[in-house]
Amino acid sequence: MRVRWLSSAVWTGHPRIGRALALLAVTIAGVVIGVLLGGHTSSDVGPFRATMTITPTLTGDTEVDIPPLGALLLDSHDGPAHLTVRLDALDRARTQALITDPAGISRASQNAVTDVSSGLVRLVLKTTGMAVVCTMILAALIFRRIRQVAITGLLAVAVVGATVGSAALTLHRDALSQPRYDGLLAYAPTVVGDAKKIADNYGAYADQLQKMVGNVSKLYASVSRLPVFEPAPGTTRVLHISDMHLNPTAWEVVRTVVEQFQIDVVVDTGDITDWGSQPERNYVASIALLGVPYVFVRGNHDSEATALAVAGQPNAIVLENGIVTVGGITFAGIGDPRFTPDKQSNASDSIDSEETIDEVTGVGKQLAETIDKQLTKINVALVHDPLSAEPLIGHCPLILAGHRHERSVTTKTNADGKTSMVMVQGSTGGAGLRGLESAEPLPLAMSVLYFDDQHTLQAYDDIRVGGTGLAQVSLERKLVLPPVLATPTPTATR
Incomplete structure (x- = not known):
C-alpha cells in the first residue's frame, strides 16, 4: 500500500509545491537520522584515541570532552552542526613508543594537525554517506x-x-584562545590564568615537547660527567618528587628515572593533584606502574x-603523623593541615596570617613529638610546606618538603645546637597547567x-x-660531606 500522508493535504491545490516540500521534508528527516546514526568516527591523534561526533543543532560550536576533568566549549563556528571531540584515553603502546623514540615524538608533533584534519575528513565523508543512504531508504519507503x-x-x-560549507565560512579562528569551561575545568581560569597567553605559549611548548621527553634518555649518560661517587653495595636510592599538579608528562619522566637509577623508594611530599576531587583519583593510578614503594604525604x-x-595503590603508603620503614630507611611524615582549593582564589595559598602560620608549623610540632617518642632512629622526616620543617630541626637529620616550586638545600641548627638538612623540592610537574603561563616555565x-x-645520606x-617550553636536561650531583670541626689554634709557649 502506497503511503500518501504527505500528498493528501498539500498536493491538492499546489501539486508541484507540495511535491517539492514533501521531498525536502523527507530529505531533512533522512539527513538527521543519518547524522545521528553515522555521524561519528574514531581517530588517532598522536598517542590519544579521539572520538569525533557531529550532531544536528541550531548554534554550531565545538565541545572538547576531557574525561574526567570536564569539557572545553569553543565558539568555533555557526550553523546547524555541532562538533564534539572526546579524548577517550592515551594508548599505552603508542605513548610508550613515543617516549622511548625521540623521532616518534617529533613525527607525532609534526603530524598532529594532519591527524585532526584526516579525522574530520573521514567524519564528513562517513556522515554524508550515511545521510544519503538513510534519506534514500526513507524516500523509497514513502514514495516508492x-x-x-x-x-x-x-x-x-x-x-x-x-552544512559543512556554512561551518567553514563562519569559522572563528580565535575561538581556541577564548574557551568556556565546564565540569572541573570550570576552575581552570583561576588555576591557569589568561587563556590566550597560555594558548600562545602552548605553541612553543608543543614544538619542544618531543625534545624534552627525548632528552630524558640522556639522564643516565650524564652520570659519567658527575663528581666521582660510586654507590657502595647496600646503597639505598630514594627519589624525592613533589607538586606533580596533574601533569601527565611528569609520570613518564619519573618512571624513566626510577628505571635508569634503580630507585628503591619514591617519596612524594604532596600536591599530586590540583583540586583534590574524586575524578582526579584516576591520575594517581600511575603510582602502581612505578613498581617500587611510594611514600606520600598530603599537600594543600x-x-x-x-x-x-x-593509599589504594598496591605499592603506596600514606603517612599522617606516622612512621614507616621502607628499604631500610625509616620515614616519619605528616600531611599539610590546609585544603586551599575550596577557597575563593589562589591567594589562599599564601601564608599571610598568624593563624595560618601557627596551623602549618603546628603539624611540624606534632611530628617532632611523634619522632621523639620513637625508640628507633628516624632517618627522614616528610612534610609539604617548609614552614612545617622548622619545628623538626634537630629532631631528624634530614627533612624533605615541597610547596614552593623552587629547589633549595640548607643546613639549619636549633636552639640546642642540633642540626638538620632541609631539602625543599621544586615542582616535579612543572606546576602543572600554571607552568604554561610563565615566560620562563x-x-x-x-x-x-x-x-x-x-642509612646516612652520602650524596x-x-x-x-x-x-613547558624548554628542551634541556640537567643533572648535578652533590656530595654530602661531614661537618668540618674547627682545629684549636696552638698557644705559643715561653
Missing part, C-alpha cells in the same frame, strides 16, 4: 519511485554540503579523597638521594628536565 529516491539522495548531498591541594586514592624537578648501609642528584 526511483525518481523521487534519486532526487532525495542528491538533496541529501546538497544539505550536508551546505590534596584532599582526604586524594589520600585514599593514593618551570622545569620538571626531582632528586635522587643516596643512603649508605648506615644526591638534582635532576631538571625541560619544562
Whole structure:
C-alpha cells in the first residue's frame, strides 16, 4: 500500500509545491537520522584515541570532552552542526613508543594537525554517506519511485554540503584562545590564568615537547660527567618528587628515572593533584606502574579523597603523623593541615596570617613529638610546606618538603645546637597547567638521594628536565660531606 500522508493535504491545490516540500521534508528527516546514526568516527591523534561526533543543532560550536576533568566549549563556528571531540584515553603502546623514540615524538608533533584534519575528513565523508543512504531508504519507503529516491539522495548531498560549507565560512579562528569551561575545568581560569597567553605559549611548548621527553634518555649518560661517587653495595636510592599538579608528562619522566637509577623508594611530599576531587583519583593510578614503594604525604591541594586514592595503590603508603620503614630507611611524615582549593582564589595559598602560620608549623610540632617518642632512629622526616620543617630541626637529620616550586638545600641548627638538612623540592610537574603561563616555565624537578648501609645520606642528584617550553636536561650531583670541626689554634709557649 502506497503511503500518501504527505500528498493528501498539500498536493491538492499546489501539486508541484507540495511535491517539492514533501521531498525536502523527507530529505531533512533522512539527513538527521543519518547524522545521528553515522555521524561519528574514531581517530588517532598522536598517542590519544579521539572520538569525533557531529550532531544536528541550531548554534554550531565545538565541545572538547576531557574525561574526567570536564569539557572545553569553543565558539568555533555557526550553523546547524555541532562538533564534539572526546579524548577517550592515551594508548599505552603508542605513548610508550613515543617516549622511548625521540623521532616518534617529533613525527607525532609534526603530524598532529594532519591527524585532526584526516579525522574530520573521514567524519564528513562517513556522515554524508550515511545521510544519503538513510534519506534514500526513507524516500523509497514513502514514495516508492526511483525518481523521487534519486532526487532525495542528491538533496541529501546538497544539505550536508551546505552544512559543512556554512561551518567553514563562519569559522572563528580565535575561538581556541577564548574557551568556556565546564565540569572541573570550570576552575581552570583561576588555576591557569589568561587563556590566550597560555594558548600562545602552548605553541612553543608543543614544538619542544618531543625534545624534552627525548632528552630524558640522556639522564643516565650524564652520570659519567658527575663528581666521582660510586654507590657502595647496600646503597639505598630514594627519589624525592613533589607538586606533580596533574601533569601527565611528569609520570613518564619519573618512571624513566626510577628505571635508569634503580630507585628503591619514591617519596612524594604532596600536591599530586590540583583540586583534590574524586575524578582526579584516576591520575594517581600511575603510582602502581612505578613498581617500587611510594611514600606520600598530603599537600594543600590534596584532599582526604586524594589520600585514599593514593593509599589504594598496591605499592603506596600514606603517612599522617606516622612512621614507616621502607628499604631500610625509616620515614616519619605528616600531611599539610590546609585544603586551599575550596577557597575563593589562589591567594589562599599564601601564608599571610598568624593563624595560618601557627596551623602549618603546628603539624611540624606534632611530628617532632611523634619522632621523639620513637625508640628507633628516624632517618627522614616528610612534610609539604617548609614552614612545617622548622619545628623538626634537630629532631631528624634530614627533612624533605615541597610547596614552593623552587629547589633549595640548607643546613639549619636549633636552639640546642642540633642540626638538620632541609631539602625543599621544586615542582616535579612543572606546576602543572600554571607552568604554561610563565615566560620562563618551570622545569620538571626531582632528586635522587643516596643512603649508605648506615642509612646516612652520602650524596644526591638534582635532576631538571625541560619544562613547558624548554628542551634541556640537567643533572648535578652533590656530595654530602661531614661537618668540618674547627682545629684549636696552638698557644705559643715561653
